[in-house]
Amino acid sequence: MPIHLPEGLMVSVSGVRGRVGESLTPELMTGISAAFGAHLREVEEGRTVVLGRDSRRSGPMFSRAVMSGLQSVGCDVIDLGVVPTPTILLAVQHHKAIGGIGVTASHNPVEWNALKLVSSEAIFLDVDGSDRFRSYMATKDPPRAPWDELGSVKEDASAWQRHLEAILELPQLDTEMIRQARFRVAVDCVHGAGGPVIRELLERLGCEVVGIGMDPDGRFPRDPEPTAENLGQLGQLVLESEAHVGFAVDPDVDRLSIVDETGKPLGEDLTLALACASVLARTPGTVVTNLSTSAVVEDVARAFSSPLVRAPVGEVNVSRRMQAQGAVIGGEGNGGVILPALHHTRDASLASALILHHLAEEKLTPSQAVGRWPTYEIVKNKVSFPNEALADGYALLEQEVGGDSRDRSDGLRLAWPNEGCWLHIRPSGTEPVVRLIAESPTRQKAQQLVDRAASLLDRFS
Structure with missing residues (x-):
């Protein structure tokens, strides 16, 4: 039936x-x-x-x-x-x-x-x-x-073994260079599927692995999302083990977050940014990311004279746009990296290898690697909002908030490129709310953009 x-x-x-x-x-x-x-x-x-x-x-x-x-x-x-x-x-x-x-x-x-x-x-x-x-x-x-x-x-x-060998054979990776760097890597796999596979990949790359949550028994000891607020224990492990870098993956191993050598989480957008720097240094070409990803990815693309194209939020939307554009790399700001030379899907194992390649090639610590790029602050919020009023809400925001560039392919994105600021408003697919996300070089400005948008949309409640 x-x-x-x-x-x-x-x-x-x-x-x-x-x-x-x-x-x-x-x-x-x-x-x-x-x-x-x-x-x-x-x-x-x-x-x-x-x-x-x-x-x-x-x-x-x-x-x-x-x-x-x-x-x-x-x-x-x-x-x-x-x-x-x-x-x-x-x-x-x-x-x-x-x-x-x-x-x-x-x-x-x-x-x-x-x-x-x-x-x-x-x-x-x-x-x-x-x-x-x-x-x-x-x-x-x-x-x-x-x-x-x-x-x-x-x-x-044998599925993982085929996956592993495909990563190690990528022309974007100098595996011998990574092995010679002799990285010590701290890893938190939160007892998800990643423990055995991430360890095997890193050891094949000559790394010494110190890990927590490596047994894939499904008993998550914390919120399994690899966001900065959930990586305190990994940061401690980095310091205690004197690791060169820390990696955290989510339970199904498609998102990667990085902790630097001081134990500080770097933020998920920087995973894609550093992966792009790794690939574009050898293979310049189009980068695709979504409308809510940090401008730091655009900064990296620009530094390598590579165009950046934005797609609606969602892995498959980014994948489709990458196929259409013939992109060399792409992904989302949640730690998801997509390399078409391997496959059109987010892959944390791949991302970890690209990050190590970048650190080895440039002879940098993670903090030095991210220190090359501008820093931004992101502020997020959500407000109750009726879907039937979305068009009127977007029109009011365009009129009152403005924006030097505007994109309506996924909600409404207003941007001020010369100021390094943007505001993205999009409806939730699961509840009657709109999500607000803003980025700016200062947290104060990003907060102002979110608060202003929320105040204007409140007129419709």
Whole structure:
């Protein structure tokens, strides 16, 4: 029967997420997966679907539910087990699968889990693909396979090894130079999927690894999002171990945050900035990032005479724009780095290697590397706002706040490039609010922009 998603489930372009045992149940996971598999078989040629998960305690239960749903509609499942999310997408490409499913709630707390849906192109569903699948799910009853046409299950224990070798073979990396630098790296993998794989990659690059949260048992000891406020313990580890750099990844290993040699978190936007500096030094070309990413990425691109193009927020939006522009690197300001030479997906393992390459090539400490670039302050807020009044709200902001450049491709972005300031206002996809984010060389100016926008939008409440 058609599936009606319950209240409390958060629905995005690339999938669904919810609290385990509340909005998210094995029965729902089975139903969505069956619908997705049937939809894929209707629009693609083939029947192979790749499945992987992060280390959450609910992962085995939900993976079995997903597997059952896929098999019930005749899909053959390639089960990767616990792997980074980018490994899943690379495996979709490797197996020439009709799609893939990641059982992961990424940076969400341990009580959450999710389905992330992957197309045959080995990228997450875009808006068009998501709309088609959601229409199918809401209106169609997936045809079940008879007993002799049920899908099979095969394990693929080599997916991460292929991913690892692909990183080490990248022409953008001088692996021998990195090995000669003999870095000591402190790592916090928050007991997610990254512990074993990040350690193996760094050791292959000649690093001494000291780690916390390396066992992928899914027992997150803190908020798993790798933001500055969550990296205090990693900062202490950097100091105690006299590490050259600290790396933190989220549970599904697609976002990387950096802690410098003094134990100070650098901020997630600087992950992309330093990765761009690493790549553009050898391969100048177009950089793509989203509308809410720091101007420091634009500063780096400009220094290498490389154009920067901005896309709407969301990994798949950046990936699509990178494909269209032939970009050499891109990503988002949340620590997500995308290198098309490897794949069109955010990859924390890749990002860590690019950062080490940059530090080794320039013979810099992390604090020296970021000290080459201007510093900015970002302020964020959200305010209740009716979606039906968005157009009027944007018009008022353009009239009252101004901006030397304006972009309406994803909400409204007003920018003052000569002052290093911008303001981005965009609706939430999951609640009746608008998100406000501003950046400026000073926190006071960024706060003023956010406060001014909030005050103007308050007229509509």
